Amino acid sequence: MEGYLQLFIASAITNNFVLTQFLGLCIFFGVSKNLNASIGMGMAVTSVMTLSSLLAWAVYTYILHPLGLQTLMLVVFVLLIASFVQLLEMIIKKHAPALYNMWGIYLVLIATNCIVLAVPVTNAELQSDFITSLVRSIGSGAGFALAIILMASLREKLQYADVPKSLEGLGISFILAGMLALSFFGFSGMITL
Amino acid sequence: MSTSILILLVLTSLGLFFGFILAYSNKKFAIEVNPLIHIVEDVLPKGQCGACGYAGCMAYAEAVVLNADVPPNLCTPGKDAVAKLVAELTGKAAAPMEPQIAQVKCAGTHSKAINAYDYDGIEDCIAANLLFGGAKACKYGCLGLGTCVQSCPFDAMVMSAEGLPIIDPDKCTACGKCVSACPKMIISLIPIGAKVRVNCSSKDKGPVAKKACNIACIGCSLCMRQCPYGAIKMENNLAIVDAKICEEQCSEALCLGKCPTKAIRPFVLGIVPGTEKEESVAATCPSCAN
Numbered sequence: 001m002e003g004y005l006q007l008f009i010a011s012a013i014t015n016n017f018v019l020t021q022f023l024g025l026c027i028f029f030g031v032s033k034n035l036n037a038s039i040g041m042g043m044a045v046t047s048v049m050t051l052s053s054l055l056a057w058a059v060y061t062y063i064l065h066p067l068g069l070q071t072l073m074l075v076v077f078v079l080l081i082a083s084f085v086q087l088l089e090m091i092i093k094k095h096a097p098a099l100y101n102m103w104g105i106y107l108v109l110i111a112t113n114c115i116v117l118a119v120p121v122t123n124a125e126l127q128s129d130f131i132t133s134l135v136r137s138i139g140s141g142a143g144f145a146l147a148i149i150l151m152a153s154l155r156e157k158l159q160y161a162d163v164p165k166s167l168e169g170l171g172i173s174f175i176l177a178g179m180l181a182l183s184f185f186g187f188s189g190m191i192t193l
Numbered sequence: 194m195s196t197s198i199l200i201l202l203v204l205t206s207l208g209l210f211f212g213f214i215l216a217y218s219n220k221k222f223a224i225e226v227n228p229l230i231h232i233v234e235d236v237l238p239k240g241q242c243g244a245c246g247y248a249g250c251m252a253y254a255e256a257v258v259l260n261a262d263v264p265p266n267l268c269t270p271g272k273d274a275v276a277k278l279v280a281e282l283t284g285k286a287a288a289p290m291e292p293q294i295a296q297v298k299c300a301g302t303h304s305k306a307i308n309a310y311d312y313d314g315i316e317d318c319i320a321a322n323l324l325f326g327g328a329k330a331c332k333y334g335c336l337g338l339g340t341c342v343q344s345c346p347f348d349a350m351v352m353s354a355e356g357l358p359i360i361d362p363d364k365c366t367a368c369g370k371c372v373s374a375c376p377k378m379i380i381s382l383i384p385i386g387a388k389v390r391v392n393c394s395s396k397d398k399g400p401v402a403k404k405a406c407n408i409a410c411i412g413c414s415l416c417m418r419q420c421p422y423g424a425i426k427m428e429n430n431l432a433i434v435d436a437k438i439c440e441e442q443c444s445e446a447l448c449l450g451k452c453p454t455k456a457i458r459p460f461v462l463g464i465v466p467g468t469e470k471e472e473s474v475a476a477t478c479p480s481c482a483n
Contacts, residue, residue, distance in 0.1 A: 059207075068196075069203060076207060083211035087218055094222040160320055 004135045010191045011139030017115050018147040019177075019184040024115025028148055029173060031106065038152035042145025044106040046138065048088065049116050052081045053137040056120035057130060070124070077120050085111040115144060150180060229282060230258045236278045237268055240346045244269045244368035257283055269293070270347070270366030293367035293382040294462070295349075295360050299335040300392035302355035306334055306406040322376040330405035333394040335379060344374035362462040383460070387436040389446060390460040396429040403454065410456035416448035432457060 017023045024045075031041040056077050064070055089107045092100045110116055119140050123133040154176055163172050234254035245267035247253040257263045257279060265285045266276035272292055280286065312321050312328035318340035321327045327336040337356030349364035350371065358371075362385075372380045379394040391410055395402040399411035412430030424438035425448060434457075448457055 063203065063207075067199060067203065069200060072200060072204065075204070079207060079211060083215055086215055090218050090222040094224060160315065160317070162315060 004131065006191055007132065007135050008139040008142075011136050012143035012146065013184070014187045014189075014191050016143040016147055016184055016187075017118060017140050018144055019181045020188065021118075022181075023118050024113055024144060025177075027106075027109060027113060027115075028144075028151065028177070029170065031109075032148050032151040032155055032173075035149070035152045035156055038148045039145075041106045041109075042141075042148050045110055045113075045115065045144050045148075046141025048081075048085060048107065048110055049119050049141045049144075050134070050137045051088070052084050052116060053120040053123060053133060054130075055084055056080055057123055057128075057133045060120070060124045064124075073121065073124055074117075077117055081116055081120075082111050115140075147180070151177065154180075227258055230254050233258055233279055233282050236271075236275060236282065238270045238275065238366075240270050240366070240368065242270060242346050242366075242368040242370055244366075244370070257285075261285075270368050272366070292385045294362055294365050294385050295367060295369075295371055295380055296383050296390060296460075297335055297341075297358055297360070298379045298381060298390070298392060298394045299333070299357065299377075300408050300456075300458075301329065301331060301334040301406045302353075302357055303337075304355070305408050306331055307404075319376045327377075331395055331397070331402065331409065333377060333379065333396060334406060336377065340376065341371035341374050341380060344370045346370060384436050384440060385462065386440045387434075387460045388439050388443065389434055389448060389457055391432050391434060391457050393431065393456045396431055398430055402430070408454050408456055411454055413453060415451040415453070416457050419447040419451050421447070 011017075015021065018025065018028050027041060027045070032038050059076060059080060060073065064072060064076060085107055089100075092107070119137045123136060128136065151173075155173060158172060158176070167175070230251075231254075234251055237250040237254060239250050241249045243249065245253045247256055247267075253263075253267065257265055257267070265280035265283055268275050268279070271279075307330040308328050309325070309330040310328055312324065314320055314324065316338050318327070318336040318338045321336050321338055326332045327334075329336065335357055337352065337358075339350075339352045339358065341358055342350040342352050346368065347364050347366055349361045349366070350358045351361075353359050367382050369382060372378075372382060374380075377394070383390065392408070393402075393406075393410035395406070395409045397405070397409075399413060402409035403411050410431050412427060412432070414427045414432070416432050417425040417427055420443070422438050422442045424435045424443060425432050426435070427433070446459065449459060
């Protein structure tokens with residue numbers, strides 16, 4: 001049990017995908033302009049990441065690994081996540097329109113995002129079992145949500161700050177992201193798995 | 194050789210498998226979208242201003258088509274023409290819409306309103322308002338930093354050199370964006386046919402208001418006593434004109450004559466309060482004549 005808690009914290013904070021491994025930066029910058037949108041995006045990424053990495057885990061463990069086709073991992077995962085997100089979008093649109101209105105638009109954005117792909121690949125490379133994969137994907141999702149919510153809160157404050165003309169917009173956001181990453185660097189080494 | 198066949202086999206079957214699932218669920222989870230929604234959306238001006246109370250033009254189109262209780266005349270920027278079209282398309286009765294325009298209830302230009310301190314911060318009324326309610330001595334007046342101008346989706350507002358926003362009556366669609374953007378809450382929508390307006394929002398008592406700005410409404414209630422139709426009432430040391438009574442019943446504008454600070458003025462489209470041009474029409478009520 002303790003091991004899983006450690007894994008959760010490790011994947012959410014010390015090995016945060018966005019701020020220490022620099023994955024999923026396009027949505028990180030794209031959707032962090034306001035807090036509400038970033039909360040929606042964080043939720044969408046977490047759920048898609050969890051569900052698709054479990055699916056990927058099943059395909060990897062029961063099809064690719066026994067057949068010795070680990071080299072096909074990336075191709076198969078991309079195919080799998082893309083179709084899964086499409087499917088999820090359809091289901092949500094039909095059965096939960098309220099939810100669809102809230103974060104339906106983000107679903108398509110993350111269809112083949114690198115951060116969603118990174119988690120199943122990590123799981124497969126480390127040959128994790130089912131529960132470990134589950135905990136890792138939820139942890140990574142929470143880490144992404146944390147990062148994007150922090151960033152959005154900062155950028156909302158930034159609107160009232162006196163930013164030099166040449167740095168306005170994305171420029172200052174990159175600097176901010178760098179500082180955030182630097183502060184997350186402080187967590188490194190706290191948990192070693 | 195056998196590996197490549199295996200790869201071919203696995204990938205093809207996985208691809209087919211997901212393809213079939215998607216094709217099947219596409220049928221199973223298909224949603225019928227009413228084509229009328231798109232037609233109605235095309236009619237709307239697509240400023241995405243949200244004046245109708247919905248998230249955007251698409252959301253309003255959806256609501257007005259699907260929900261019988263949503264009236265077809267909520268789109269203020271579209272004015273009567275759009276309301277009529279939407280009503281026709283959805284088969285609802287169109288209530289006539291009175292055209293409105295935004296007005297700033299302050300005439301405290303740089304020369305008339307006194308500053309309590311010099312503000313040299315961010316050019317934004319919300320930011321300035323955080324510092325003791327802004328630079329003006331009058332805590333109710335326009336700060337003149339143009340937050341409303343920036344919020345206008347139709348480019349209908351510009352900031353004058355005298356520090357008050359000018360509203361272009363041809364471009365203003367009465368969407369109400371500026372009304373909610375103003376931290377002082379001194380912008381309101383009034384009917385285009387209104388005859389008089391009170392160019393002040395000060396709730397201070399007379400001497401205090403007069404000290405901060407020499408054209409403030411001092412709450413003397415002379416105008417209220419002049420009006421034979423009861424269109425003016427006093428609230429918190431400020432005269433409030435009921436535009437409806439004023440527009441429909443009055444034709445002589447007795448209220449204008451007695452005002453000691455000239456805070457109550459005739460309302461003429463396109464004339465900015467506090468300017469010289471306005472001074473020239475201040476004596477009589479031009480719209481009362483016809």
